[in-house]
Amino acid sequence: MTMITDPTAFDGQAPSSQEVELEDLTMRQQVAELQEKSAAAELEGGEQAVELQARVAQLEAHAALRATTHPVKRLVRGRYRSASAGTQLELRVDVDGLRPTMRVSGDFFQNSGATSSYTGSFVVEAPTIRQAPGIVKLEGQGRFSSPTSSRHVRVTIPRGTGVPPTPGIATVEFSAGPGTAPTATHLCSFVSPHFRSVQLEQDSVAGTVPFISYDTGSLPQPVTSPPRTLTVPKAFAEAGIEMQVAGAPNIVPFQEAGPDAKWDESELHNAMVNHFSLWKDAPLWRVWTLVATAFVDSRVRGIMFDGAGAFQRQGCAVFHDKIKGTDPASQRAQLRTYVHELGHAFNLYHSWLKDQVSPPQPLGPNGGMGDLSWMNYAQGYKPLPPAPGGEAAYWAAFPFQFTDNELVHLRHGFYRDVVMGGNRFGVGASETEADLFGDPVVNNSGLALELRSPSAFRFGQPVVVELKLSTTDLNGRSTHGYLNPEEGFVTIAICTPSGVVKTYRPPMTRCVDDAEQVRLDSERPAIYKSTYIGYGKDGLYFQQPGRYQLRAQYVASDGSRVLSQIHHLTVRSPLTDEDENVAELMMGDDQGMLFHLLGSHSETLSSGRDALDEMLDRYADHPLAVYPHLVKGANASRDFKYLPATGKPFVMAAAYQESIDQLNKVVTASVENHGVDNITLGWVMKRRARMEARAGRVEQARQTADDMVSILSERTHNPSVRRDIKSQAQRLRDTLPGERG
Structure with a gap:
């Protein structure tokens, strides 16, 4: 017996080319599919079974002939x-x-x-x-x-x-x-020959055109990547994953959705629960994709929305309005988006965050921004200098495949780390180092990140923090403005009172992949974002009273990693029985998801809505009542597209007056200094103004816009922030006449 030094050179045969191996893999798939169809046709009788059997024999004969001209080593894979x-x-x-x-x-x-x-x-x-x-x-x-x-x-x-x-x-x-x-x-x-087998169910909303295939040779690509026609299943087959299309795709009729056919996370999750015929709250090799029209954030191309509860990563969506097109460039981008979102369902993070998956994977070039992977963004591609970056450079070098360490995860990750409904998305990110990221030795990014919030929160109060990204360069700096942790460029580490360090992982992962840039300079020195971090993929993050340490990290357009200061906040112990009862009604997975979504009509969150309603019925004067009012007011302001398992889809219309009444209570409490933060208050007042305009009270809506300027301007001495408040109010006034319902 001899040791093999080149494991691909078994039996003295030269290793086959990538083209031959791809053809062999495709042939195996075709034979298996035809044999399955032949068996089904034989049970039904008729001539189709004979035709299918003849086709199987033809493929096998072709394989035998090819074996004599292109010998393929006898694989054990x-x-x-x-x-x-x-x-x-x-x-x-x-x-x-x-x-x-x-x-x-x-x-x-x-x-x-x-x-x-x-x-x-x-x-x-x-x-x-x-x-x-x-x-x-x-x-x-x-x-x-x-x-x-x-x-x-x-x-x-x-x-x-x-x-x-x-x-x-x-x-x-x-x-x-x-x-x-x-x-x-x-x-x-x-x-x-595949390492795992997954059932894919794909449905689409009426008016969308689902992606079929892309010929990789139709546009320039790396010479090392053989031209081939790729479907989504074939792209995963090359990674060793069999993607079986389960059943016939359904077309969802949503003519009643009206001009606003945009979807939010709550509607998507509700649609999956009701329409994914293979769905079950259990770890299973099954995944659902919805080809929807558009997301509420028009920049988003796709989303892995199933990131809450015990069984995650079972559903994703792609947004046709953002990626549609029949030309080769559009078809190429569609293929990447579909594979990218399904990659999240296998528990693959974005390239610049994949060191946070379980088991942790090493980051690629330039902190992962230079990865040539389905999981990177084409427009955000940034290899190490002096190599060029951006969309054109990405496509010129991208071989239409996952990276080597992503293949290791897909093929050999422990079962619960990979299977849909297994471990939570990104599990293993709790391995964040105790120093909360650690300070960089050098920071020449010209950017600074600040994390701030009230110093103390009541037990059960939703924890909302504010992120401020500013420039330290007198000449100004350009970067992207994605400060929402859902968008994947901001990570927040949380050290609990017991010393356990966790990474906040939001319930949803939005894939923006947009070249949008902001310029930070003397005219606009900073941008701000308010974000709720009390609930995410690991459940509730602030479940015990005590002192917490937080630190945020922002990944800039050039790959720079900018750290905030270490921020301290305290969650106070309940002082009275009423405080304890309120906290119990406010804290729960469903309530946390409702705070994240700002309300939902989804049946899966009914217990959370019931708890918040009970809280308002019993403790309407409690300081924390402002948050259920916010959830109810925001939820009443939106149409909700309902996709039932059977029957005709319908839209649950917004309730303008209920929304106005609930949001008024949020404004009143905030003016009295026991309400929401300033950024959220601005959002509330803009939303209330739009509801007033839709209810036919445009003048009242204009007065709300004026009130927003006076209230928020009193709360800051920053001239640029005051200018921004006035600018937002003016844009709001300009749109109010068109909001009339």
Whole structure:
């Protein structure tokens, strides 16, 4: 037996080209699909089964002919599975074939009767690879998801036969070390050349045109990337992931949506729960995509909106109005957006944040901004200088693939870290260092970030912080203005009173991928953003009284990472029984999601709405009552598109007067200094003015705009902020006549 130094050169054959391997993979998929259709047609009878069987025979004959002209090494790559009785092992062997990561991994399941439960995972990095005639042996120490004394893994796989060749049964042995007797042995039959298999259900709103395919050779691309026609399933197949389209896609009729066909996170999640036929609150290899018209934020191309509760990452959406087009450039951008959003469902973060996934992955060039990946932004691509960045440079170099460490996660991440509905999005980000990011040695970005809030919060009060991004350069600086943590460029670390450090992860991840820039200079020295950080993908972040430390990090357009100061705030203990009762009604996953969304009609959040209603009924005079009023007022100001599981979609119309009444209470409480922060107050008054205009009271709406200027201007001495307040009020006045309902 000899050691193989080049693991791709098995049996003395030269490794096949990427084109040949892609063709082989495609052929396997076609044969499997045709065989499945043939079996179904045979049950129904008719001539179609004969035609399909003839096509299978034709493909196999083509494979045999090609094998003589383009020899393909007999691969052992793929997924294997042991018998279903008792403990079942699903094995993944990734040491040859297309872009091997040189790993062996697997998941264990315990089968009992008609039930199956996940029990653990392992991965062997860089196993020793040996060969004998007609056989491959892999061996190495494994990393397991739970403690075990049998960490040594040996895998023996006979070479495949047939056209295309299929590997034999893999023998997997677990032992205490090399040369020791196995403590457990599993016999695993070959299942698929893919490492994982996912069911994709895609629906679309009437008027949108779902993406079909893109020919990568239709526009310039890297010479190392072979021209090919890519669909979304084929893009994932190249990464070793089988994406099975589940059922026929549904067209959602929404003619009643009116001119405002924009979707928000709450409507999307409600649509998924009611319309995703495969949906279940459980970890499953199933994902739903909705091709919607537009998002409420017109800059957003797509969103992985399912980021709250115990089972996340099951649904995403792409927004047709932002990415539509039939020309090659538009089709190329659509492919990237679809794959990007589905990548989030597999628990892949944006390229510049992927060190926060579990297990943490190293950042690529320029802090990840220079990654050539589906998970980077084309317009935000920034390789290390002096290489050019931006959209044109990205497409000129992008090979239409995930990076190597993203492949490791997709193929070999522990089961719950990858499966939809498994661990929460980005789990592992709690491994933030205790120094809250650590100060950079050099900061020549010309930018400064400040994090501020009231010094103390009541127990149960929604924690809202303000971010201020300013320039320290007398000549000014240009950068993007994305200060909302949902947009992926701002990260906030939270150190709890007990010393545990967490990273705030918002419930939703918006993908803006827009070249929008702001200029910070003497005329506009800073921009501001108010954000609620009390609830996110890890649930409630401020559940205990005590002193918290916070620090924010902003990733600028050029990849610079700008840190705020360490900010301190205190969550006070409840002083009375009433305070304790109010906090109990205010704190919960559903309530946290309602505060994040500023209300929702979704049935899944009904318990949260009931709790906030009870809080107002019993404790209407409590200082924290302003927050349920804000949620109810904001929610009443919006139309809600309802997509039921059956029946006709409909729109729940906004209630203008209810919104005005609720928002008035927020303004009154804030003027009396026990309400919301200034940025939120400005939003409330603008929203109230629009509701007044829609109710036919335009003059009253103009007076609200004037009141906003006087109230907010008294709360700041900053001339540029006062100018901005007046400018916002004037823009509001200009739009009020068009708001009339």
